[in-house]
Amino acid sequence: MHKLEQILPSILDQATPSTDVENTPLAEACNSVVAQPQISQINVPPQDNSAMDGFAFNYDQIEENQPVTVSQIIYAGTSPTPLAPNTAARIFTGSEIPAGANTVVMQENCEYDAELKQVIIKKLPAAGDNIRRQGQDIAIGQTVLPQGTRLKPQDIGMLASIGIDKIPTIKKPTVAIFSTGDELVEPGQALAPGKIYNSNRFLLATYLNALGCNTVDLGIAKDTLEDTVNILEKASQYDCIITSGGVSVGEADFVKQAVEHLGKLDVWKLAIKPGKPLAFGNINDTPFFGLPGNPVAVFVTFLLVVKPFLQKTLGNNTPLTTRKFQAKFTVKRPGIRQHYMRVKINAENQLESFPNQSSGILSSVSWADGLAIIPIDTTVQEGDWLDVILLNDSVF
Secondary structure, eight states: OBOHHHHHHHHHTTOOOOOOEEEEEGGGOTTOBBSSOEEOSSOBSSSOEESSSEEEEOTTTOOTTSEEEEEEEEOTTSOOOOOOTTEEEEEOTTOBOOTTOOEEEEGGGEEEETTTTEEEESSOOOTTTTEEOTTSSBOTTOEEEOTTOBOOHHHHHHHHHTTOOEEEEEOOOEEEEEEEOTTEEOTTSOOOTTOEEOOHHHHHHHHHHHHTOEEEEEEEEOSSHHHHHHHHHHHTTSSEEEEESOOSSSTTOOHHHHHHHHEEEEEEOBSEESOOSOEEEEETTEEEEEEOSSHHHHHHHIIIIIHHHHHHHTTOOOOOOOEEEEESSOBOSOOSSEEEEEEEEOTTSEEEEOSOOOTTOTHHHHHOSEEEEEOTTOOBOTTOEEEEEEHHHHOO
């Protein structure tokens, strides 16, 4: 068995960063990877504007509790005229500050007579208050997103705020996925005796979409060498192949044999738990990942191995990070594989472990906040500090 930290660099060495760029409409760009630095051509906001509904005035010309003429009303989206000396302007949130004004007072601190067109400021703010300055959010020439950024919803909103409607992104790789196993049934179908629902392809497809990949779902391969070979050949026309199941050593596990018939295997078995039966190689120069059949093992091996590989092809080399927490459990028997234990962070900021750490218990991943890393030949006592991969930070 290979130790993950020893074999992962050689796997990543075979990931070739894509140089293909496509111009993606902004509304479709979430999870895509930015191909070129994004530089703003405008200021945001484009002019000084009001942070609230109130009155704009020149601080040096107005006194508290004295009537002031309201010389204009400025609505959002309109262009004001310069402010007449010793007057105020009725102004609304987001409206442009007129030349000659340098402060805004909130309407709650004023008495306004619309008929007389007068306002009395009962409480003066500090000079310059309640004005959003031109470019205080984004300035002309500012790099708002570096190359290699994987776009989040908030990034999409920011790009829209500087007028971008299309963005150059790394062309999404197309990943072919399929499962193996005569016992698998699609969700929505009746579950006959001896059958189980196929969850792995749905897990993989969702994860790939979140990473910014296109997915081709080739379904379920029958437990025969012929069918496994045929689907692998079809899958090899795409940018990457991911299978789940069939990579163990059972009599009905044909993936290893089929891959060696069509291409080559570089990795077979990792010293991790869950996820030992992981395969990596290529078919017709297409990278191949053979993930285990148990769903938690699929989740863990994708997170640890497949995700960084695909990120590198996309030019988005975001490292997998960990944080330290104290254990509120014990591990009395040291393992021969590095264990990624499903844990939850309790109200005292300590780790509690899921009671069943089997690789088939997918509900443990939905329950968990993270994966606590238990190194090889290591026991754990309550209070020990452990490195934890936080799932909310790491999955998406």
